[in-house]
Amino acid sequence: MNSKSIAIIRDLIYVITGILFCGFALKGFLVPNQFFDGGITGISLLIHEIYHVNIAYVIVLANLPLIVMGAFQVSKKFALKTLACVILLGICLLYVPYPIITSDKLLVSIFGGVFMGIGVGLSMRGGCALDGIEVLALYTLKRSSFTISEIILGINIIIFLIAAVHLGLPTALYSILTYYTASRAITFVIEGLEEYTAVNIISAQSEHIKEKLVKEMGKGITVYKGERGFLKESFDVHHPVDIVFTVVTRFEVRRLKNKVHEVDPQAFVYTSTIKEAAGGILKKRAREH
Structure with missing residues (x-):
């Protein structure tokens, strides 16, 4: 069949x-x-x-x-x-x-x-x-x-x-x-239970975070080039930074945050819900229409 x-x-x-x-x-x-x-x-x-x-x-x-x-x-x-x-x-x-x-x-x-x-x-x-x-x-x-x-x-x-x-x-x-x-x-x-969550991570320790996400969690990542700094008291001071993006199920969000904070407790992590995701290395199949 x-x-x-x-x-x-x-x-x-x-x-x-x-x-x-x-x-x-x-x-x-x-x-x-x-x-x-x-x-x-x-x-x-x-x-x-x-x-x-x-x-x-x-x-x-x-x-x-x-x-x-x-x-x-x-x-x-x-x-x-x-x-x-x-x-x-x-x-x-x-x-x-x-x-x-x-x-x-x-x-x-x-x-x-x-x-x-x-x-x-x-x-x-x-x-x-x-x-x-x-x-x-x-x-x-x-x-x-x-x-x-x-x-x-x-x-x-x-x-x-x-x-x-x-x-x-x-x-x-x-x-x-x-x-x-x-x-x-x-x-x-x-x-379903595997509703996906998009995660963005901004950290000075991005190299170590990438390694943990890929090697320990088996996740695919995408890296954006950005700049960090721009504080009120030091607006002219800024540094290049890799912004790490990945997609996880909502049950993996807590584990991911724990691993990120093991590397950098000051890392900025923000999440957003994804209604549909397919392709890449995602294991969940795409739905047919």
């Missing part, structure tokens, strides 16, 4: 597992308790509660315009995969007999969001989307000065305000917690 076939099977497993998790979140937690989420799923749940239309049909129909839009904004392949994914979710909601887990509002808002986030995150790793809100945001982005995050936030604020009017403020507030939990779960599933 070649690598392409393995990738297709892996993506299929991601998508099917994601659909099952989303179905579990909807039928086991959110729908029986009149809770909802953000995005197109939230709109579908609102329509279901207000007009009592079967949630399976509503989710499919609500996503169709955005799937068509996705064919132009992203790619036709993405749109077809997303269409198949959404239809499978509708079938899952119609025929899989999920049990109702709990009616406790706090448990519903937290674990409904967790399972929904896991499902959406897994489907995204499989190369499709169970919620078309990002496609709508991309479409709006080209016609406004707002960022994608601002557009999504604005859409969700409208959803929660409508829900507060029709379903009551407590339900809307609990559902905001569901949305937050789901968004964090999506991030966790997509980024």
Whole structure:
């Protein structure tokens, strides 16, 4: 079996597992308790509660315009995969007999969001989307000065305000917690435990630090040429310095800092989160889209 076939099977497993998790979140937690989420799923749940239309049909129909839009904004392949994914979710909601887990509002808002986030995150790793809100945001982005995050936030604020009017403020507030939990779960599933961190190190002992990073931690490094000094009391005094850059997982940050401070306790170390990284000597594979 070649690598392409393995990738297709892996993506299929991601998508099917994601659909099952989303179905579990909807039928086991959110729908029986009149809770909802953000995005197109939230709109579908609102329509279901207000007009009592079967949630399976509503989710499919609500996503169709955005799937068509996705064919132009992203790619036709993405749109077809997303269409198949959404239809499978509708079938899952119609025929899989999920049990109702709990009616406790706090448990519903937290674990409904967790399972929904896991499902959406897994489907995204499989190369499709169970919620078309990002496609709508991309479409709006080209016609406004707002960022994608601002557009999504604005859409969700409208959803929660409508829900507060029709379903009551407590339900809307609990559902905001569901949305937050789901968004964090999506991030966790997509980024994983090995979320990467960029590290920059400025030190007069950069040669020894390079040696520790490469030989003891097995890290690849990049070196920028810079200057240090420029203090208020001695602004004209400055020296050339190598600025060492490397990428580590967040679990390695503490170990790296300890090794740097063994060499130079006064070293300036600053970090920033990387959303995606691939290539070089990174061991983690690049995700397929």
